[in-house]
Amino acid sequence: xxxxILSVAILGVGSRGGNAYGSEMHKQSDKFKITAICDVNxxxxxHYGELLQxxxxxxxxxxxxxxxxxxxxxxxxxxxxxxxxxxxxxxxxLGYDVLLEKPVASKREDCLRIIEAQEKYGRRATVxxxxxxxxxxxxVDELIQDGKIGRLVHIEASEPVNYWHFSHSFVRGNSxxxxxxxxxxxxxxxxxxxxxxHYAGAECDSVxxxxxxxxxxxxxxxxxxxxxxxxxxLIDDCPYSAKKLYIERWHxxxxxxxxxxxxxxxxxxxxxxxxxxxxxxxPYGRCVxxxxxxxxxxQTMHMSFKNGVKASFCVTAFNEDxxxxxxxxxxYGAIELTADAVxxxxxxxxxxxxxVSDMVKVGGEHGGGDVRLIYSFYRELMGxxxxxxxxxxxxxxxxxxxxxxxxxMCGGISVRVRNEE
Ligand SMILES: NC(=O)c1ccc[n+]([C@@H]2O[C@H](COP(=O)([O-])OP(=O)(O)OC[C@H]3O[C@@H](n4cnc5c(N)ncnc54)[C@H](O)[C@@H]3O)[C@@H](O)[C@H]2O)c1
Numbered sequence: 185x186x187x188x189i190l191s192v193a194i195l196g197v198g199s200r201g202g203n204a205y206g207s208e209m210h211k212q213s214d215k216f217k218i219t220a221i222c223d224v225n226x227x228x229x230x231h232y233g234e235l236l237q238x239x240x241x242x243x244x245x246x247x248x249x250x251x252x253x254x255x256x257x258x259x260x261x262x263x264x265x266x267x268x269x270x271x272x273x274x275x276x277x278l279g280y281d282v283l284l285e286k287p288v289a290s291k292r293e294d295c296l297r298i299i300e301a302q303e304k305y306g307r308r309a310t311v312x313x314x315x316x317x318x319x320x321x322x323x324v325d326e327l328i329q330d331g332k333i334g335r336l337v338h339i340e341a342s343e344p345v346n347y348w349h350f351s352h353s354f355v356r357g358n359s360x361x362x363x364x365x366x367x368x369x370x371x372x373x374x375x376x377x378x379x380x381x382h383y384a385g386a387e388c389d390s391v392x393x394x395x396x397x398x399x400x401x402x403x404x405x406x407x408x409x410x411x412x413x414x415x416x417x418l419i420d421d422c423p424y425s426a427k428k429l430y431i432e433r434w435h436x437x438x439x440x441x442x443x444x445x446x447x448x449x450x451x452x453x454x455x456x457x458x459x460x461x462x463x464x465x466x467p468y469g470r471c472v473x474x475x476x477x478x479x480x481x482x483q484t485m486h487m488s489f490k491n492g493v494k495a496s497f498c499v500t501a502f503n504e505d506x507x508x509x510x511x512x513x514x515x516y517g518a519i520e521l522t523a524d525a526v527x528x529x530x531x532x533x534x535x536x537x538x539x540v541s542d543m544v545k546v547g548g549e550h551g552g553g554d555v556r557l558i559y560s561f562y563r564e565l566m567g568x569x570x571x572x573x574x575x576x577x578x579x580x581x582x583x584x585x586x587x588x589x590x591x592x593m594c595g596g597i598s599v600r601v602r603n604e605e
Pocket of ligand 1: 222
């Protein structure tokens, strides 16, 4: 049977909308046709308009014009964090099904508003919690569901973001300030909280959290440092120097014509000249101690779930290696998840190792999660399967994060996730 080709529109053709999803959907031309794009950045609009073969009449630089009418079967929302809620509600009103980039929203009220709109207009939405689609995380799910570790008692999870990624996204970049982005715990760790809630397998009861912005502030600026790296005497010494992170590192990677994070400084084909111009003039060339940022650079939390499962989670900017590390402690065994492998340790038996390289068969970011999410979104819209990250099943992590932020602001007190007796 001939497959239906879904028409899709993309709101925000940046790193995620244009590069991760737009480019992949354009490749999967037997399933998707990109019919309209919208971005306030005219350079990106032109670049992705040409790359994704969207005609000029369907490239919009204003959200209001774009939303004047429905332009496709589905809408991909990939703008800044704090815009997602309003845009998603507008999309449902127009009758779109939605692929919604994480985070769903920064505030509990916004999450509830989106869910209400979805129910009211009867639309489908999938949240881009891409890790849930990676075979690595699916393997953990399978081992827990098969009872290999007995009863799950505790999840120990950590996300060392790594120093250059953190300074790129949460100091210099879009997510540095809660004016445009969700708090760091939501913006960066909604993946982890979604995974933890999913594996715990019950609603979360209570949460406590402590955390702070401890380093990337003017007080920690080295003596004699300047507002921009290009004017700074420490340009060749500071590990956070924009020259080191965006130009030298790009060269070490073989000067790719289009790869993250340099794709956020310049459109493809990326050149040294474009990168230099971006760090001379743009946000990514600012001194990391003078960006007016307020995102926490370290945070820890404890969670208690209604079925008795407990979890602890730690996120930090301060590490070289960016790999998530999870241990699932059960009554008859434990599972360790690292960048290289999932290891099953049934007590008293030899460990069984599942190498990541054997599990991940498709390319792309997030252990194949980006590409497999797109396959799943297509099947969801064809009515062939329920998306694992359907909007209505993706809210627990956000409720946990909202309670954790409340706890952090109150010095780490225990906060109930739901207002119930
Ligand atoms: N799923 C993941 O793993 C993952 C990874 C990184 C980022 N994200 C999320 O994806 C979203 C986009 O991040 P990104 O890295 O692509 O950022 P980006 O800056 O590369 O892209 C955002 C785009 O939105 C555009 N935009 C801003 N306001 C707009 C408006 N009013 N109308 C139309 N376009 C507008 C910007 O010009 C930009 O091109 C964020 O919410 C981020 O948290 C998700």
